Amino acid sequence: MKIAVCLRRTPDTTAKIVIAAGGTSIDETGVKFVPNPYDEYAIEAAIALKEKAGAGETVVVALGADSVQETLRTALAMGIDRAVHLQGNASADGLENARALADHVRGGGYDLVLFGKLAVDDYGQQTGAMVAELLELPCATAITMLEIADGRATVEREVEGGVEQATCALPAVFTCDKGLNNPRLPSLKGIMAARKKPFDIAPVTVAAGAVTVASLVLPPERAAGRIVGEGAAAVPALMQLLVSDAKVI
Amino acid sequence: MGVVLPVRHQAPLPTTLIRAETPRAEAIELDVLIVGGGPAGLACAIQLARSAPDLGVGVLEKAGSLGEHSLSGAVINPIALRALFPDKPDSEFPFRQRVEGEAVYFMTAAGSLRIPTPPTMKNHGNYTVSLCELVRWLGEQAEALGVNIFPGFPAESLLVDGQRVIGVRTVAGGLDRDRNPTDVFQEPTDLTAKVVVLAEGTRGPLAQAWRDWQQVGSDNPQIFALGVKEVWEIPQPLDRVIHTLGWPLPRDAFGGSWCYPMGPNQVSIGLVVGLDYHDAGLDVHESLQRMKLHPLFRGLLQGGTLLEWGAKTIPEGGYYAIPHRLSGDGVMMIGDTAGLVDVPSLKGIHYAMESGMLAATAIVAALQQHGGGGGAHLAAYDQAVRQSRIVGDMHVTRNMRLAFKDGFVGGVVKAGLMTISRGAFPGGRIAMAADAEAPRETHADTPFVPDNVLTFSKVDAVFKSGNATRDTIPSHLVVGRDITGDVADFYAHLCPAGVYERQGDTLRVNPPNCVDCKATDVLGPRWTPREGGSGPRYRLM
Numbered sequence: 001m002k003i004a005v006c007l008r009r010t011p012d013t014t015a016k017i018v019i020a021a022g023g024t025s026i027d028e029t030g031v032k033f034v035p036n037p038y039d040e041y042a043i044e045a046a047i048a049l050k051e052k053a054g055a056g057e058t059v060v061v062a063l064g065a066d067s068v069q070e071t072l073r074t075a076l077a078m079g080i081d082r083a084v085h086l087q088g089n090a091s092a093d094g095l096e097n098a099r100a101l102a103d104h105v106r107g108g109g110y111d112l113v114l115f116g117k118l119a120v121d122d123y124g125q126q127t128g129a130m131v132a133e134l135l136e137l138p139c140a141t142a143i144t145m146l147e148i149a150d151g152r153a154t155v156e157r158e159v160e161g162g163v164e165q166a167t168c169a170l171p172a173v174f175t176c177d178k179g180l181n182n183p184r185l186p187s188l189k190g191i192m193a194a195r196k197k198p199f200d201i202a203p204v205t206v207a208a209g210a211v212t213v214a215s216l217v218l219p220p221e222r223a224a225g226r227i228v229g230e231g232a233a234a235v236p237a238l239m240q241l242l243v244s245d246a247k248v249i
Numbered sequence: 250m251g252v253v254l255p256v257r258h259q260a261p262l263p264t265t266l267i268r269a270e271t272p273r274a275e276a277i278e279l280d281v282l283i284v285g286g287g288p289a290g291l292a293c294a295i296q297l298a299r300s301a302p303d304l305g306v307g308v309l310e311k312a313g314s315l316g317e318h319s320l321s322g323a324v325i326n327p328i329a330l331r332a333l334f335p336d337k338p339d340s341e342f343p344f345r346q347r348v349e350g351e352a353v354y355f356m357t358a359a360g361s362l363r364i365p366t367p368p369t370m371k372n373h374g375n376y377t378v379s380l381c382e383l384v385r386w387l388g389e390q391a392e393a394l395g396v397n398i399f400p401g402f403p404a405e406s407l408l409v410d411g412q413r414v415i416g417v418r419t420v421a422g423g424l425d426r427d428r429n430p431t432d433v434f435q436e437p438t439d440l441t442a443k444v445v446v447l448a449e450g451t452r453g454p455l456a457q458a459w460r461d462w463q464q465v466g467s468d469n470p471q472i473f474a475l476g477v478k479e480v481w482e483i484p485q486p487l488d489r490v491i492h493t494l495g496w497p498l499p500r501d502a503f504g505g506s507w508c509y510p511m512g513p514n515q516v517s518i519g520l521v522v523g524l525d526y527h528d529a530g531l532d533v534h535e536s537l538q539r540m541k542l543h544p545l546f547r548g549l550l551q552g553g554t555l556l557e558w559g560a561k562t563i564p565e566g567g568y569y570a571i572p573h574r575l576s577g578d579g580v581m582m583i584g585d586t587a588g589l590v591d592v593p594s595l596k597g598i599h600y601a602m603e604s605g606m607l608a609a610t611a612i613v614a615a616l617q618q619h620g621g622g623g624g625a626h627l628a629a630y631d632q633a634v635r636q637s638r639i640v641g642d643m644h645v646t647r648n649m650r651l652a653f654k655d656g657f658v659g660g661v662v663k664a665g666l667m668t669i670s671r672g673a674f675p676g677g678r679i680a681m682a683a684d685a686e687a688p689r690e691t692h693a694d695t696p697f698v699p700d701n702v703l704t705f706s707k708v709d710a711v712f713k714s715g716n717a718t719r720d721t722i723p724s725h726l727v728v729g730r731d732i733t734g735d736v737a738d739f740y741a742h743l744c745p746a747g748v749y750e751r752q753g754d755t756l757r758v759n760p761p762n763c764v765d766c767k768a769t770d771v772l773g774p775r776w777t778p779r780e781g782g783s784g785p786r787y788r789l790m
Contacts, residue, residue: 014717
């Protein structure tokens with residue numbers, strides 16, 4: 001069982017975001033970065049599958065500037081065996097990033113290639129499916145259950161009003177959703193072991209692609225809430241406001 | 250009017266901080282284990298990794314990432330950084346800016362009077378920094394040198410064998426309110442080391458427990474101050490470093506405020522009060538809120554935005570509160586944990602770093618000479634600290650903070666004479682009692698109402714500390730006995746983070762709010778180590 005996990009680094013979801021000069025990217029000064037939370041489900045799935053199989057290799061791959069190495073080390077500390085840093089600047093065009101990742105994964109002998117279902121910063125939701133297409137592999141997105149038996153994968157996806165089950169032959173590409181598992185935290189032993197695990201750096205050139213970011217703006221600030229009053233006495237005034245001001249009743 | 254005597258209501262230190270237990274089978278073995286990834290611990294780790302690259306060095310840090318529990322003013326004296334990184338120019342250090350001007354004011358409710366800068370407070374050649382940023386940067390340097398850094402792993406207890414410290418046990422993670430494991434439960438891990446360096450920062454629980462156990466006293470008990478700090482984005486840059494005395498503090502409290510430029514559009518502003526204050530209703534957070542409305546600061550902050558808020562205690566006892574021993578069998582204390590802070594110059598960061606470097610030198614020599622038994626030969630560190638600039642500086646100012654114990658006016662006069670005589674006046678040692686021994690007078694107080702523009706409630710403040718501790722965490726605070734309504738009120742005012750509330754005549758405790766400032770550990774409920782990554786997540790403090 002050989003599994004690749006493709007990883008993105010994203011700002012901590014509680015970080016205060018400031019738009020950088022130029023208006024097309026965020027100012028990274030002082031911002032804490034973490035592994036993309038959805039990618040953590042993919043990492044956990046890879047580690048757990050290898051543990052269950054008792055053999056195999058898990059590899060984490062990330063594309064980007066050198067700052068991504070810290071994120072890769074977190075994955076190693078969680079239990080991934082080996083890291084690959086595709087050193088280069090990612091494009092705003094998801095297809096170009098998918099090409100760089102697919103070029104690396106292709107020929108690697110992977111049974112599974114796992115992604116998070118989306119990155120919480122840009123909500124692109126493209127890369128996993130595009131890599132599958134470029135590798136001509138079957139793909140299921142946003143999976144919440146994954147089982148491997150006899151060279152086939154069974155996955156579940158939460159669809160409107162129910163659960164969809166699908167199966168396909170390996171190798172395959174899946175993107176992972178919340179609910180798939182509970183990602184483990186790095187252990188002390190894991191952090192120490194991570195320092196000694198193989199860590200490859202491979203320079204890549206990513207084409208600019210067809211898409212550019214024209215502008216990036218923060219959502220408008222929400223007005224402060226109002227406290228109408230406390231207890232039963234405030235209910236009539238609240239009802240009045242819900243009808244006349246908020247117009248929700 | 251009543252009186253609260255804090256010590257009467259305080260719980261003893263938990264006995265679980267020292268464990269005479271065999272380390273678990275899965276224990277991690279290191280040569281040197283440093284408890285606390287602040288400036289002291291990281292400087293120690295860097296020096297160790299440089300002078301003895303073969304040593305296995307680990308740093309435990311309770312914050313989720315390095316720097317997230319670090320807070321200081323701060324104006325830093327760069328000498329320790331220059332000594333630790335002799336090959337780096339100042340421009341590579343993570344300073345915010347050079348101190349270009351400074352002013353000290355005596356404040357009254359309506360106005361302020363500029364007074365001459367006391368010689369101890371001159372900051373020519375120093376730099377403003379965010380301690381979080383400095384700590385993150387030191388962490389990167391340490392990691393590049395091969396140091397194992399373990400953020401999110403607080404030390405829960407010291408593991409001991411006879412009189413020797415042999416390691417540390419970490420806190421379990423993922424427990425519910427009743428301490429039952431949840432699906433993200435993380436077992437405690439034991440780490441063993443030839444030397445355990447306690448770099449816990451202010452009011453470290455392991456250091457307190459070790460000193461109690463080994464009966465390591467000091468001439469005076471350690472005393473503390475509580476500082477509350479905010480970082481603001483402002484429309485116009487501040488051109489100088491400001492310190493103030495006087496209002497909003499009562500005359501019988503020791504303390505003052507600061508306001509430092511942090512680059513073109515940020516300032517750090519804060520208020521520090523000695524925890525031997527007499528008024529049970531004194532509230533450092535609220536006092537800082539009121540202070541921001543004073544003409545001296547209002548104009549500066551108006552139109553600005555509160556970016557971050559935090560709080561932390563400071564060991565203020567000075568020379569006479571330094572423990573009689575800073576090392577023992579297998580263990581040593583560095584930085585704030587050892588009380589190496591000089592209050593008259595408002596400096597501790599470079600002393601913390603220097604003590605860490607001295608500890609590293611002593612460790613390397615002991616391990617080279619005595620191998621695995623080197624932990625029994627660490628006394629050279631005590632000598633090195635006693636002969637260093639750290640204790641030299643603290644000796645000159647040895648009675649200065651203590652002179653203020655009976656009030657502000659007399660304190661100023663005595664401190665002046667001490668400055669002139671380089672510490673010789675008045676001769677001898679001014680004796681101090683522990684902060685918890687000072688009685689507090691209670692009286693009816695008027696509640697503070699924040700305007701949510703320049704002033705904020707404690708609940709909003711805690712949000713601005715980045716604290717997102719889960720609500721289901723077990724309580725890490727140990728409340729003592731006979732908690733009356735008056736005592737509950739006293740705790741509610743003391744705690745800057747709204748952890749304590751008076752409800753009727755009882756005390757309500759909200760542990761997730763805690764930002765680890767340790768103020769109530771000094772005067773009330775005990776603070777014990779809790780799940781890694783809990784508490785504040787400072788980025789700019």
